[in-house]
Amino acid sequence: xxxxxxxxxxxxxxxxxxxxxxxxxxxxxxxxxxxxxxxxxxxxxxxxxxxxxxxxxxxxxxxxxxxxxxxxxxxxxxxxxxxxxxxxxxxxxxxxxxxxxxxxxxxxxxxxxxxxxxxxxxxxxxxxxxxxxxxxxxxxxxxxxxxxxxxxxxxxxxxxxxxxxxxxxxxxxxxxxxxxxxxxxxxxxxxxxxxxxxxxxxxxxxxxxxxxxxxxxxxxxxxxxxxxxxxxxxxxx
Amino acid sequence: xxxxxxxxxxxxxxxxxxxxxxxxxxxxxxxxxxxxxxxxxxxxxxxxxxxxxxxxxxxxxxxxxxxxxxxxxxxxxxxxxxxxxxxxxxxxxxxxxxxxxxxxxxxxxxxxxxxxxxxxxxxxxxxxxxxxxxxxxxxxxxxxxxxxxxxxxxxxxxxxxxxxxxxxxxxxxxxxxxxxxxxxxxxxxxxxxxxxxxxxxxxxxxxxxxxxxxxxxxxxxxxxxxxxxxxxxxxxx
DNA sequence: ACGAGTATAATTGTATACAATATACGCGAT
DNA sequence: ATCGCGTATATTGTATACAATTATACTCGT
Numbered sequence: 001x002x003x004x005x006x007x008x009x010x011x012x013x014x015x016x017x018x019x020x021x022x023x024x025x026x027x028x029x030x031x032x033x034x035x036x037x038x039x040x041x042x043x044x045x046x047x048x049x050x051x052x053x054x055x056x057x058x059x060x061x062x063x064x065x066x067x068x069x070x071x072x073x074x075x076x077x078x079x080x081x082x083x084x085x086x087x088x089x090x091x092x093x094x095x096x097x098x099x100x101x102x103x104x105x106x107x108x109x110x111x112x113x114x115x116x117x118x119x120x121x122x123x124x125x126x127x128x129x130x131x132x133x134x135x136x137x138x139x140x141x142x143x144x145x146x147x148x149x150x151x152x153x154x155x156x157x158x159x160x161x162x163x164x165x166x167x168x169x170x171x172x173x174x175x176x177x178x179x180x181x182x183x184x185x186x187x188x189x190x191x192x193x194x195x196x197x198x199x200x201x202x203x204x205x206x207x208x209x210x211x212x213x214x215x216x217x218x219x220x221x222x223x224x225x226x227x228x229x230x231x232x233x234x235x236x237x
Numbered sequence: 238x239x240x241x242x243x244x245x246x247x248x249x250x251x252x253x254x255x256x257x258x259x260x261x262x263x264x265x266x267x268x269x270x271x272x273x274x275x276x277x278x279x280x281x282x283x284x285x286x287x288x289x290x291x292x293x294x295x296x297x298x299x300x301x302x303x304x305x306x307x308x309x310x311x312x313x314x315x316x317x318x319x320x321x322x323x324x325x326x327x328x329x330x331x332x333x334x335x336x337x338x339x340x341x342x343x344x345x346x347x348x349x350x351x352x353x354x355x356x357x358x359x360x361x362x363x364x365x366x367x368x369x370x371x372x373x374x375x376x377x378x379x380x381x382x383x384x385x386x387x388x389x390x391x392x393x394x395x396x397x398x399x400x401x402x403x404x405x406x407x408x409x410x411x412x413x414x415x416x417x418x419x420x421x422x423x424x425x426x427x428x429x430x431x432x433x434x435x436x437x438x439x440x441x442x443x444x445x446x447x448x449x450x451x452x453x454x455x456x457x458x459x460x461x462x463x464x465x466x467x468x469x470x471x472x473x474x
Numbered sequence: 475a476c477g478a479g480t481a482t483a484a485t486t487g488t489a490t491a492c493a494a495t496a497t498a499c500g501c502g503a504t
Numbered sequence: 505a506t507c508g509c510g511t512a513t514a515t516t517g518t519a520t521a522c523a524a525t526t527a528t529a530c531t532c533g534t
Contacts, residue, residue: 016488042514042515051488051489051490053488053490054487054488056294057294057487060297064301072495072516073494073515073516074497074516075515091392092333092336092391096332154326158395253518277484278486279484287518288519289486289520290520293487309486309487310525311485311525312485312486312526
């Protein structure tokens with residue numbers, strides 16, 4: 001039960017490092033810092049009123065989250081996320097979310113099951129009201145519950161990383177189309193398969209859920225946003 | 238993510254932080270530091286002849302790799318690797334190595350193909366001679382080639398992480414049984430499927446290769462080495 | 475002898491000082 | 505004018521000093 005809070009333990013929001021970390025992550029995901037932009041320790045530090053030490057430590061964490069790239073003795077740069085990266089991630093997630101659903105079928109607790117049902121119920125409500133922010137948040141939450149329910153520390157960790165990594169893209173697309181409804185319906189099917197103890201079905205549905213999510217993103221202009229090439233930072237400045 | 242240069246990897250082995258990071262990772266994986274052991278900044282620093290600063294930064298990285306857990310204002314504790322972790326990793330790897338093989342079938346280059354064939358040829362040689370160290374190294378190498386060949390930085394990175402994570406277990410088991418031969422035969426089959434352009438077959442074979450590797454580990458005393466429980470927190474519900 | 479409270483020590487968190495490295499600029503030779 | 509080279513400057517890397525927090529031990533009252 002304290003498990004949900006546990007993932008924020010390291011990003012302790014009452015330490016300076018934790019606050020810097022969360023602030024920078026927020027700013028990168030929200031697009032305040034653009035791709036390939038250089039983050040300078042002193043500048044960030046002065047802006048937040050702290051010294052370089054907590055900034056540097058936050059940088060190390062941001063790098064392992066894949067949000068920035070640190071080049072020794074040079075600097076920290078916001079990492080770009082290409083269309084191919086997104087595609088790769090959804091391929092990987094399709095398999096792993098499937099595995100996660102399969103494992104969760106055996107391991108899910110009563111509390112987690114109820115939380116999942118509540119999530120879907122709430123999502124229906126906000127869907128009808130057109131509350132886009134809440135829908136996005138509940139979508140994230142659904143997957144978090146699933147990750148926790150599979151009872152595999154490592155799988156949970158891996159999926160969370162990928163999930164977070166595509167968050168910038170997902171928020172854009174979820175907020176600008178009508179997939180919220182379909183997505184929640186797929187969540188419901190996954191939930192019911194798990195509830196019924198049908199692990200194979202849950203796995204298949206979760207596989208397909210990711211494929212659908214990706215197809216939808218492509219339809220809604222992923223390429224225009226992030227470019228359809230797969231690398232080579234040619235432009236900038 | 239696609240546009241980073243390997244020689245500028247963050248865990249740069251020429252900086253103190255990078256060296257501390259790699260040393261600690263090595264020591265944790267090799268079992269020098271036991272589970273739940275507390276790592277103290279000054280002690281580590283003195284042992285390696287550096288100050289607390291690079292040690293602290295290395296700690297942040299180790300935490301995000303899942304090797305230690307940092308409790309704010311308290312300390313850093315080794316998280317260890319349980320039998321269940323190993324099982325989970327092999328489940329995940331089974332899927333992802335399959336995906337990797339499938340992608341590699343389309344993307345592999347001539348050079349990589351040749352490198353792979355050479356690897357298998359050499360492994361046969363050392364297998365007959367009973368050169369256990371070389372066999373283990375070539376086994377690692379085979380997977381590295383495959384990871385590179387799939388042409389997905391993210392998948393490659395993920396698989397490398399898991400591969401490294403179970404390395405100590407794999408080395409023990411490979412060096413103490415006769416799976417070397419069977420393993421190399423499976424490598425050959427995967428290689429031939431890729432060469433023949435049969436992506437589905439390559440995927441299936443790679444899936445099974447991981448399952449076989451895991452089954453073999455269990456047979457050869459994984460539980461005795463790492464305990465047959467699945468972790469601290471109760472697993473049974 | 476026991477426990478609450480407090481002083482003391484040990485450890486981590488943060489700031490700053492100093493060192494090493496990379497980049498930018500300017501100057502001179504060709 | 506351009507290239508090469510050395511110096512200046514900016515930025516990161518590391519060490520150390522200091523503050524805050526937590527753990528330990530001790531005192532004191534009962």
